[in-house]
Amino acid sequence: MLHVAEAARVSVATVSALINGTATVSPELSQRIEQAIRDIGYKRNAIARSLKMGTTRTIGLTVPHITNPFFTDVVSVIQQAFDRAGYAVMLCCTDEDLNTQDDQIRLLLDRMVDGLIVARVGDGAILKGIVESANVPVVLLDRVCEGVDTDTVVLDNQRAVFDAITYLIDLGHRRIGYITGTFDISPMHDRMAGYREALQAAGLPVENELVRFGNFHEVDGYNATMQLLSLHDRPSAIFSANNPMVIGAMKAIRDIGLSCPQDISVACFDDFPWSDVFQPQLTTVSQPVQAIGEQTANLLLDRLAGNRDAPPRKLTLKGRLMIRNSCRPLGAVAQSVSA
Incomplete structure (x- = not known):
């Protein structure tokens, strides 16, 4: 100097x-x-300046899968918001591993980040302790953590899946296969609740054999679909609770020699850039990615600006059903459509 x-x-x-x-x-x-x-x-000297000023102008962000288009898009929106505010973003990917998540959060805190955004994985007990002991504001993204008093931005997952399954039922489908991730995170629990609610509202049974675990990944979605298609009375439609698993589902349908939607209808949670260039074009539940990213950033920026003592805020946004041509009507519904 x-x-x-x-x-x-x-x-x-x-x-x-x-x-x-x-x-x-x-x-x-x-x-x-x-x-x-x-x-x-x-x-x-950024380190020296940080020690002097008491701030690093850096945010820590953890997500479970950077390869999942939903998180890729949300991270992009969040980073742009913090760029405009003069902050850098340190990104960590946990790959849905609880120990990795907790290690990464501690690492980010050791790097003296000014705030944290966490899309949590697994049991929230350790995360709860970290959040309570951290002297920085924390915003939970996409996934709630019971007992953690902090700002949260989520989607109304139960209602979104209820609407999607109701749409399939209205098309005449009565046996609807469901591919889910693990239930240790709130979105999967809520999406499953939406599936059950829609079936019960239509007077249809909730059959355990129609629910398979895809573990969030393409290969597991493939295996789950193969299990559904091997049933003696296979489903006429399949709903996947995220988009990597639906890619596996579509591959399984192809490999077994079936066609979508002629032989089986398919819909999934999360829209993604190529969903409308698939053949067939996929019916999806679209999340308001721009709003989710912006609201998450705004909540944390508000805390960083000094609003530390306000009560925790939970923002719940709504999904949108994008109807394309991967689902076809059955029975009387199909006859009325053709007529």
């Missing part, structure tokens, strides 16, 4: 005031200092 001051013919205090934003510097002096910084190639 001394060399910058000498080159710009100003005091070290003036250079420090401009770099750290601690005082107003005249346009003329600012221009001289900025030119001196460029000429010398001066780089600020």
Whole structure:
């Protein structure tokens, strides 16, 4: 900093005031200092500045799957919001592993992040302890954690799946297979509740043999679909609770020699960029990704701006059923459509 001051013919205090934003510097002096910084190639010591200012201007963000298009899109929106606010984002991917998540959160806190955004995995007991002991604001993304008093942004998953399954029922489907992830996170629990609610509202039984676990991944979605298609009385429609699993489902339908939607209808949770270029085009539940990312960032930025003592806020957004041509009507419904 001394060399910058000498080159710009100003005091070290003036250079420090401009770099750290601690005082107003005249346009003329600012221009001289900025030119001196460029000429010398001066780089600020971010660690030293963080220790002095008590802030790193850095946010920690953990997600379970960066390859899942939903999280990819949400991360992009969040990063853009923090870029505009002058923050950097440190991203960690847990791959749905509880120990990895907890290690990564501790690592982010060791790096002195100013705040955390967490799409949690597994049991929330350890996360609860970390959040309560961390001296930084935390926002939960996509997944709630019972007993953790912090801001949360989620989708109304139960209603979204209820609407999707009701749509299949209205098309005449009565045996609807359901591929789910594990129930240790709130979205899967709520989506399953929506599936059950829709069947019960239509007076249909909830059959355990029609529910299979896909573990969030394509290969497990493939295996789950093979199990459903091997049933003596196989389902006429399949709903996948996320988009990686539906890719596996479509591959299984192809490999067994069936056709969608002629032989079996398919719908899934989460829209993704190529869902409308699939053949057939996939019927999906679309999440408001832009709103989810922006609201998550805004909640944390509000806390960082000093609103630390306000009660925890939970924002619940709504999904949208995107009807395309991967589902066909059956029975009397099909006859009335053709008529």
